[in-house]
């Protein structure tokens with residue numbers, strides 16, 4: 001049995017605190033991209049717009065946002081692109097949960113409620129009895145046009161109360177089952193009818209954004225938990241927050257990129273929306289965003305277009321892609337749910353995820369490459385395989401590996417309660433992941 005180190009240095013704790021603050025400031029994927037862009041700007045990254053021409057300088061730092069919730073940041077390398085290729089970390093900005101329907105508000109027996117859709121695969125029972133609120137983006141009329149405004153209600157304005165055990169006697173034996181249409185509408189107040197409920201929601205959004213209610217056109221609104229992130233455990237060696245999957249990987253990737261002042265290879269962090277719903281969208285990893293950015297970096301770092309086509313392929317052949325997404329930590333109360341030889345332990349380092357059916361992009365060669373990066377960074381690592389008789393999840397790893405045809409690996413930090421509204425992970429692991437991704441960008 002390996003001895004689990006519980007010593008947490010101040011610097012390591014402060015990296016975990018930064019992560020908790022980052023998540024607290026990012027209650028929706030749109031806010032997450034805002035938080036990332038803010039960090040990038042503070043560190044000298046220049047924003048690029050997709051419909052404008054792009055030009056780069058050696059060691060120049062840039063980022064581009066597509067449709068508000070996906071962002072790609074990169075640092076141009078010192079060396080010729082074709083010779084060194086890209087070092088890429090990919091992660092996702094979205095988390096499973098509840099999203100408001102377009103005509104969400106209604107009145108039920110005088111109680112004002114909001115209809116929601118289930119986004120991805122959350123553990124629905126964890127959304128009950130929590131101090132929930134709303135955050136996202138609202139399209140606001142401006143003359144003949146409109147602008148996207150990000151909104152976050154700070155107080156807990158909505159809730160999903162449980163049914164009392166007296167009306168649900170089997171809840172502890174059979175688990176909480178919520179019908180997705182009838183069991184999930186949130187309560188937010190009282191309203192005589194649906195028109196009044198709708199007006200109350202629109203007025204609240206208008207007040208929050210300091211605009212006229214009549215100017216609110218449409219919205220994308222997520223339900224979020226107002227409880228802030230916390231440390232827990234006797235030695236505060238664990239963290240809890242919502243959206244650790246996968247804002248923890250986004251934060252680790254960006255932290256590593258920021259430390260990377262003059263890389264030899266062009267370094268990229270690509271953070272995508274829509275991973276939790278299959279990545280098939282203009283902004284998701286299956287879309288063209290990644291290859292569009294790579295094409296434009298290749299085009300702008302070459303002088304003739306004929307060289308560019310050849311060099312793009314040489315650059316891709318020299319590249320390495322790390323798909324960073326959280327992994328399943330061993331839970332001692334549920335030993336039989338895990339593959340007995342592949343327990344990933346919290347605070348024991350990044351997990352290399354392997355699946356023979358290519359649900360993960362890892363192979364022996366890319367695993368060896370990552371293990372060597374861990375060794376250089378003096379970071380422990382673990383290897384994970386899912387139980388053979390259980391369906392395995394997937395990530396953006398295989399999608400981008402197939403799209404770009406580059407050497408790829410799936411890794412992630414171990415966590416408990418994946419897709420709960422309150423997930424847990426290890427303080428040490430976050431700092432380990434930052435350290436190994438720094439090593440990747442140095443390679």
Ligand SMILES: [Zn+2]
Pocket residue numbers: 092245246275325326
């Ligand atoms: Zn994930």
